[in-house]
Every structure is written in structure tokens, then in C-alpha cells.
Amino acid sequence: MAATMLTRADIQALKDYVSAPGNFGQNQAESTVRLHVTHSNLKAEFIELRMDLHMTVEAVKLKLGTHCGTLASDMILHLKDGSGKLVAILAESHRKLGFFSPEDGWVLHVIDTNPNSLSARGWLEDTSKVQKYVMSDADYDARENTYRRHKAQKQKDDPEWTAEKELCMRRGMPYVPSAQKEVEEDEEHQAAEASRLSVGARCEVNPGGKRGCIRYIGKCAGLPLGYWVGVHLDEPVGRNDGSVKGKRYFECPLGYGSFLRPDTVNAGDFPEIDEFRFSDEDEI
Incomplete structure (x- = not known):
């Protein structure tokens, strides 16, 4: 059987169909719902998730835990409607999400009951609280191809070497030492x-x-x-x-x-x- 050749018009029509709302990648299954997630320890509404209505409350908690750092056992879930009104507390782990009839745009609010949780006291949002790795001078000096070694070699070859001087040379510009710059502000x-x-x-x-x-x-x-x-x-x-x-x-x-x-x-x-x-x- 001879292959059917698609015309440009056919290809464009196919592209329009695929990209149209409600088709393929844009499609949402009837058994899923899009819910906004907020958290008691996090300042912002941090994510929107698609949840399957056939998921149990326990499964919902486990999925949320991978996004917010709160263990399922430390989690209390409040389901709120689009206006922020509390609809239900999802306390029964075996109950299916669909039992509560959530709609797109509703909110799942996570309350973290563990004071030592990863999300407690701003640990997931305030990077200043995270301990930074500091390398000792001895460890740094033991490394090869570092700026410190590069600088030492350059200054050995040219005692007046600076990074600014080298950049000027690479750009084909005359190097003017900082001490001379104030003098040379005169036209x-x-x-x-x-x-x-x-x-x-x-x-x-x-x-x-x-x-x-x-x-x-x-x-x-x-x-x-x-x-x-x-x-x-x-x-x-x-x-x-x-x-x-x-x-x-x-x-x-x-x-x-x-x-x-x-x-x-x-x-x-x-x-x-x-x-x-x-x-x-x-x-x-």
C-alpha cells in the first residue's frame, strides 16, 4: 500500500490540534485534580501539584513529603476551598482523596508538628542558616591550578603584576596603576x-x-x-x-x-x- 503523503496544511493542522487546550500534553485526566500546597513553616505557596483522586491520604502525605521535607507521620493536612475556607481535615490515612471532592485551585495546607523538622525555623528558605564549608589555607595551598598559585607565579615574573594589569594587556589597553589614576583625571x-x-x-x-x-x-x-x-x-x-x-x-x-x-x-x-x-x- 502506498504511503499517504501529508501536505503542509495537514502538518500545520496536526500541530494546531496537538497544541490546542485540552489535547495531549494539555490534557488532565478526569481522576486528577490540581491543588495548591502551602506549609506552616514556609512563607510562600510553594507548589501546585496534580493529585489522583484515587490516592489515599497516606499516599498524598508521602508525595507532599518529597516536596516540603515534612515526614508523613508529622503531617496534618487541611483541605481548603478556593476562598480559603476549611473544607476538611484529612486525618484518616486510608480514605481516598476523592472522598473529599476537591476541585482545581483548592488548597492543601500542610501543618508540620515536628519542631525539629527540616522545614522548621526557616531552614529550607533561609540559606544564611546553612553551615558553609570553609577550606583551610593549608588545604587550599595543596590544590593545583588555583588563583593563589597563578598570582604567585605572575608576581614572581613581574613584581608589579595585578589582575587589572593583565586584563589591560589582554585587551590591548595601557595599564595605569591605581596610584596614577587620580593624577590622570586631568584632561x-x-x-x-x-x-x-x-x-x-x-x-x-x-x-x-x-x-x-x-x-x-x-x-x-x-x-x-x-x-x-x-x-x-x-x-x-x-x-x-x-x-x-x-x-x-x-x-x-x-x-x-x-x-x-x-x-x-x-x-x-x-x-x-x-x-x-x-x-x-x-x-x-
């Missing part, structure tokens, strides 16, 4: 130092003795306030291509550009050198 910071330099002049950058040509002098959006010098380096020891955060200040190949404070740049007769003896400090 004219190092204006005098910048005035002795000129675009097109050969220069040497220190520390490090890197050489190149000055291509830009001025302020840079995205960098700390004050004046900056853009240098096209002779060797690919820079960190950019003459741009900062998408804004271009001069043209050069990637890795040849660097932005530095004017006081680190000396202009003069500095011809190109072949020796590779550079440092990455105070630049991007």
Missing part, C-alpha cells in the same frame, strides 16, 4: 611633555629602547584622560594597528602600533636597528 595631563614632540619625528621608547616614528600626538577616546603618542614601531612588538577601540588614529600593520604617554617617548636621531631587545611595559 591636560602631560600636555607639556607632548608639546616637545612632533608628528613624523623618529623616536625611542623607554623603558625597552624600542624605536619607531611618531604618527599621532593628542587625546584618545577610550584611553585615560590626557595626551598620548601614537608610534609606528620598527618591529612588530606593538599591540595594535594604530587604532583604539575601533577608532583609527594612524595607519600601520597590526602589531606595529603602540600608544604611549609622552614622557616615555624621546624624539631625536634614532635610526632603525635590527637588534630585538624590547619590553612590553607601558604600552598597548
